[in-house]
Amino acid sequence: MDTRQLKTLLAIESHGTFAQAADIVGLTASAVSQQIQALETELRISIFDRSSRPPKLTPQGTQVIEMARDILRREEDTKASLRGDLIAGTLMLGSVRSSALNLLPRAVVQMRSRYPALKTSLRVSLSSTLIADVAAGRLDAAIVAEHVGFPSALRWSPFLREPLWLIAPEGTELRDPIELLNTRPYIRFRSAVPLANLIDTEISRLGVVTNDVAEIDTIGSIVTCVRQGLGISVVPHVALQEPEDSRLLRIPFGQPQINRQIGIVERTVSPRGEIISRLHAVLAELCAEHGVVRKAIES
CATH class of the missing domain: 3.40.190.10 (Periplasmic binding protein-like II)
Structure with missing residues (x-):
């Protein structure tokens, strides 16, 4: 196995056919085929299923692609290090x-x-x-x-390490977080990520029963909905960086305030x-x- 074979393999994977890869690496299509066959013989696997046209990667071939990317990247990094270009x-x-x-x-x-x-x-x-x-x-x-x-x-x-805020539309007069969560329409962050679980866990601990009007899986969309007056929600500090966000009501979320x-x-x-x-x-x-x-x- 040498890096020339691996570069040829990646060229095939990127461009779809042996012929197109040959143009990229500066070889004939026959030479490309010989390189891949030699690699398959050495590894004792079939990298491509040649019963289809163009040939498709086998499951083992997909693993070899990942290995090739890793080896070539390490080669690049090592050369840079030896040149003193760390x-x-x-x-x-x-x-x-x-x-x-x-x-x-x-x-x-x-x-x-x-x-x-x-x-x-x-x-x-x-x-x-x-x-x-x-x-x-x-x-x-x-x-x-x-x-x-x-x-x-x-x-x-x-x-x-940032605080979480209960946010409400501009002009909201109510300031008590528990009352806000119990009485105002709530936009829930629904996603399989730790932040969503962190928010839901604290709401449950506070004994709040929210009036959900929407479930949204991106924080940016939630902030937009609050700006438009759809309801209230809980978001991290980093999500409130736009100038118009300064007009939103912000109240510390959690007792004490939760950080993520x-x-x-x-x-x-x-x-x-x-x-x-x-x-x-x-x-x-x-x-x-x-x-x-x-x-x-x-x-």
């Missing part, structure tokens, strides 16, 4: 669908301006999938909420540890007064 290569990142996700593009732009040789690849998915991918080495790090049961080989470091945390999960032993640490610092800085400095939590 902040280079490709940083494979994941993130949950969160209101905190709007911080990540800003952080990536800052990292790019400081380290122009650094590339980033971002994938958005569920926290359970991201945690598994970090543990398996398919991702260098992922942005996830505080989670129960991280594997021992992983480390989670919060960069954001977002952080970076990474392997405890990682070749990208230095870059991930720098990314954490940038994210904490973007969170301003709600940012969590990494060295303070690791001391």
Whole structure:
């Protein structure tokens, strides 16, 4: 197995046919076919099902694709390190669908301006999938909420600790949170994420019975609905960054006020540890007064 074979394999996967891949890698279609056959012989598997046209990846072939991406990325990172260009290569990142996700593009732009040789690849998915991918080495790090049961080989470091707010439309005169929750139309955050469970658990603890008028799975949409007067809801601080949000009524949610945390999960032993640490610092800085400095939590 050599990297030329792996690059050819990825070209086939990206462009769909052996012939198109041949044009990309600068070989004949026959040479491409010979490379793949040699790889299959070495691995003792069939990477492609050739009974279909064009050939399709077998389940084992899909595994080989993942292996090829990982090997080629490690090759790129190693070459960058040997050149002395440590902040280079490709940083494979994941993130949950969160209101905190709007911080990540800003952080990536800052990292790019400081380290122009650094590339980033971002994938958005569920926290359970991201945690598994970090543990398996398919991702260098992922942005996830505080989670129960991280594997021992992983480390989670919060960069954001923010309060939750009960928000109501502009002009709302009632200020008692319990009375608001019991009497006003309520927009529920319905999603399989820790934040939704955190909110629902506190509402139950407070003994509140809400009058639900909507169930919405994105925080941004909930804030928009509250602005338009549909009802009240509970959202994290980071979701209230638009100028028009300053006109909403904000009341601390919970007794005492509940906070939620977002952080970076990474392997405890990682070749990208230095870059991930720098990314954490940038994210904490973007969170301003709600940012969590990494060295303070690791001391």
